[in-house]
Amino acid sequence: MIGQLSGTLIAKHPPEIMIEVNGVGYELQMPMTCLYELPDVGQAVRVITHFVVREDAQLLYGFNTFAERSLFRQLIKAQGVGPKLALTIMSGMTAHQFVHAVTHDDVSSLVKLPGVGRKTAERLVVEMRDRLSNWGSMTPASDAMPIDFGDLRPTLSGPGSARDDAFSALVALGYKPAQADKSVAAAVKALGDDAASEEVIRQALRSLAG
Template sequence: MIGQIQGTLLAKQPPEVLVDVNGVGYEVQLPMTCFYDLPATGQPVTLVTHFVVREDAQLLYGFNSLSERSLFRLLIKTQGVGPKLALGILSGMSADEFVFAVNQNDVSRLVKLPGVGKKTAERLVIEMRDRLKDWNSATPFTDAMPVDNKGGDARVHPADTRSDAVSALVALGYKENQAEKAIQKVYSAEHTSEVLIRLALKELS
């Protein structure tokens, strides 16, 4: 099990990053809520991780805090929720927002997330309510010392931020035409792809 990686952030292509750890490049997928807090490429980064082994692939999912990873692990225990859907859920709202939605039985808020239909939303509310009943600052889900990746980030605008942003939303589970419409509404040549994704996710929610 790979529980944490620490190295140099080589590349960012939402929702995936490439981290160099002593000459070995690890591809890690992150929820966008974690992606926004990454340092600039070329800077040190530390991620807590969840390692998934399938017959056709070995996948690493990364998070900035233990609480985010804990929620991801609880999500994938829910019937019908795999790592990709869990990644999309945590990209559409923060961990605390998700917990609040579950506690409020807010099915209408959950169905706006990519890949979450009414039945899945209802199942999430039912199954996650008991698992999250102790979610607060005093629970094991929270971090005594969260990972600190923040720092000066002179982000570089890619050649086509619109295309990168659409691709990221599709990777998170949104339909291509849905992603294109959301990006079109918030597009500005001044925005990086990460800003476009953040604004588009707000539009989609």
């Protein structure tokens, strides 16, 4: 099983990335809340991974911390939640926001996520409450020690590229094209034409969750 990758970030196409490790490029999918924290392309990166083997595919999912991966693994054990929906949930809110929603029976926040209806949200609250009771202990000490990547600045994309990347990311996460197009257009208008893809996606997700 592949549990961690350390190498060079060579591509970002949200929600997918590619990391080169000793000449081999590994493709991963990441929650947007994790992808936001990555350095620029060409920089060193370490990603905690979860490996999924299916009859028709072998998939890698990446996270910045062991706690985030633990939450993903708990989510895919829940009834009706597969890796794709788990990725969408963790893209729409951080791990700690999800835990807060579960522990406070905040169904209304969960139903704003694509693919999460009221019944699914209520089931998640019931199923995940006990599993997340020891959430604090899921985070190893190493999670509290961020990797120092130096003075990194976001890579800026042209307006067309950022808009296209953001639209593709939201559709991949399960949002309807019309929803994605409207929220991305509003995000670009609010942030300006020089905004990076990650900034546009973050702003669009905030508006969709509002």
